[in-house]
Amino acid sequence: MRIVVDTDLCQGHAVCQAEAPELFEVPKAGTVQILREDPGADLEAARAAVRYCPTQALSIVDD
Helix, strand or coil: CCEEEECCCCCCCEEEHHHCCCEEEECCCCCCCCCCCCCCHHHHHHHHHHHCCCCEEEEEECC
């Protein structure tokens, strides 16, 4: 599994960072940066970040 971001959709709301700070970082006036593509033990936090992203810019794909 890995986390994927559509940077065209991301508006920098930082909801993902609030849900999973170990996986996401959103700089001021920027788009999300994925700190770790493989959510590993933080899969539930990653799913919450995907679920609550206001622009639906995040997804989890099963490789």
